[in-house]
Amino acid sequence: MGYEFTLADVEYLTSDKGVAALSAVDGRELSTRTRLSDIGWARTRFGDRAAPLVETVLARRKAATKLEGAHGLLLTDDAVQQATPSPVAAHRARRLAGRQVHDVTCSVGAELAALVGTATTVVGSDLDEVRLAMAAHNVPAAHLVRADALRPVTRGTTVIADPARRSGGRRTHDPAALQPPLPDLLDAYSGRDLAVKCAPGLDFGKLGWDGEVEIVSLDSGVREACLYSPGLSEPGIRRRATVLRSDGPTFEVTDEMPDDIPEQAPGHWIVDPDGAIVRAGLVRHYAATHGLWQLDPRIAYLTGNALPDGVRGFRILEQLKYSEKSLRQALTHHECGSAEILVRGVDVDPAQLRPRLKLRGDRALSIVLTRVGRTPVAFVCTPSR
Known part of the structure; x- marks a missing residue:
C-alpha cells in the first residue's frame, strides 16, 4: 500500500510552499541506496509533510516515461499503475474528436489531459475526492464532479470508463470482478456511446459485446483493449489492432481487411507479428496486407520473401x-x-x-x-x- 493522500496534502502540494518543497525533494537521489537517508532528510526539513512530498516525487519519476508532463502532475502510485500511457490516450482522443466526452472513472485525470485537446467538452467524475482534487490541478480545463460511475450524471455525452483491474489485490480477467463490474457498467450506459478500457487478457466472450474490440500496443508492448459501442465504430468492424510507435508511423489492422493467404513453404524471412495483432486475432489479415503467409495455420509466426517497412524480421x-x-x-x-x-x-x-x-x-x-x-x-x- 502506498501513502494515503488527503485533501490537505493536495492543498499543500499545490501551494507555493509545497511547490518549493517538491523541488527540494526532487533534488535528492531517492534511490534504493539513499532512500532511508533521503527520507530522514525530508522529515527533518519538512516534518509531517515529508511523506506526501516523497511519494509525489517518486510517483512523478515512475510516470515520467508513461505520462506527458509527469513532472508537474499530482499522482498516487496506484493511479500511475492504472493510468493509460499518454500516446494511447491521445490515440483514443483522436477517435473521439469533436464530441462531448465524460470520463466516469477519471482518477487523477491522465485520460482527461488528452481529451481536452480534441473534445468540445470534457467532464470527469470519480468517487475519490482526493483524486478529483488532483485531477483539478492536473487538468484545469476539465469539468469535474464527484459521482458513482454506475449512476449517470450527464446526458448526451460519450462515456469513457476504465474499471479497476484488480480484485482482492490480484489482477483479474473476469469482467464481473472489475471495479465497477463491467456488466453493471454496460447496463448503466445501455444505448449510450461508450468506450471501456480493459486488460487485453479479459475474457470478452463472456460479454456478448456487439461493438468493436480494439487492442492497442505501444512500442511492441500490448497496453490495453478498448470496447467501443456500435456508435463509435466503423460499420462492419468488430476487431481492430492498433500499433503505436514512438519512432515510426501508427498502423491499424481490422477484420474488414482481406485474410486470404497462400499455404506454401517458408520464404526468406520470418516475421513475429506485433502482440496487438495476435491478441486481436488478425494475423491472417496482417499477412494478406503485406504479402506474407503463415509457417503453420495454427501458429502466429509469418513468413515471406520481403519484410514490411519498419518491421523487424x-x-x-x-x-x-x-x-x-x-x-x-x-x-x-x-x-x-x-x-x-x-x-x-x-x-x-x-x-x-x-x-x-x-x-x-x-x-x-x-x-x-x-x-x-x-x-x-x-x-x-x-x-x-
Missing part, C-alpha cells in the same frame, strides 16, 4: 527438425556465440535451453522454435536489426 539461414543436438550442431556450424530464442507452439524454455547449447562462436543469431504440422522445427536466422 529474421532472415532464415537454415531450417531443421528440432532437437537440442541438431540445433547445437547447426549453431556451431554457423559460429554462433549468442542467441535470441523465440518460441511458439513448442514446450521449450529459452532460459533453460540457452546454456545447454554451449555457444562458442562470435556471431549473434536468432533462433525461432515452432512447429509445422506436428513436427517441431528450428530456424537459425539473422535478425534484420
Whole structure:
C-alpha cells in the first residue's frame, strides 16, 4: 500500500510552499541506496509533510516515461499503475474528436489531459475526492464532479470508463470482478456511446459485446483493449489492432481487411507479428496486407520473401527438425556465440535451453522454435536489426 493522500496534502502540494518543497525533494537521489537517508532528510526539513512530498516525487519519476508532463502532475502510485500511457490516450482522443466526452472513472485525470485537446467538452467524475482534487490541478480545463460511475450524471455525452483491474489485490480477467463490474457498467450506459478500457487478457466472450474490440500496443508492448459501442465504430468492424510507435508511423489492422493467404513453404524471412495483432486475432489479415503467409495455420509466426517497412524480421539461414543436438550442431556450424530464442507452439524454455547449447562462436543469431504440422522445427536466422 502506498501513502494515503488527503485533501490537505493536495492543498499543500499545490501551494507555493509545497511547490518549493517538491523541488527540494526532487533534488535528492531517492534511490534504493539513499532512500532511508533521503527520507530522514525530508522529515527533518519538512516534518509531517515529508511523506506526501516523497511519494509525489517518486510517483512523478515512475510516470515520467508513461505520462506527458509527469513532472508537474499530482499522482498516487496506484493511479500511475492504472493510468493509460499518454500516446494511447491521445490515440483514443483522436477517435473521439469533436464530441462531448465524460470520463466516469477519471482518477487523477491522465485520460482527461488528452481529451481536452480534441473534445468540445470534457467532464470527469470519480468517487475519490482526493483524486478529483488532483485531477483539478492536473487538468484545469476539465469539468469535474464527484459521482458513482454506475449512476449517470450527464446526458448526451460519450462515456469513457476504465474499471479497476484488480480484485482482492490480484489482477483479474473476469469482467464481473472489475471495479465497477463491467456488466453493471454496460447496463448503466445501455444505448449510450461508450468506450471501456480493459486488460487485453479479459475474457470478452463472456460479454456478448456487439461493438468493436480494439487492442492497442505501444512500442511492441500490448497496453490495453478498448470496447467501443456500435456508435463509435466503423460499420462492419468488430476487431481492430492498433500499433503505436514512438519512432515510426501508427498502423491499424481490422477484420474488414482481406485474410486470404497462400499455404506454401517458408520464404526468406520470418516475421513475429506485433502482440496487438495476435491478441486481436488478425494475423491472417496482417499477412494478406503485406504479402506474407503463415509457417503453420495454427501458429502466429509469418513468413515471406520481403519484410514490411519498419518491421523487424529474421532472415532464415537454415531450417531443421528440432532437437537440442541438431540445433547445437547447426549453431556451431554457423559460429554462433549468442542467441535470441523465440518460441511458439513448442514446450521449450529459452532460459533453460540457452546454456545447454554451449555457444562458442562470435556471431549473434536468432533462433525461432515452432512447429509445422506436428513436427517441431528450428530456424537459425539473422535478425534484420
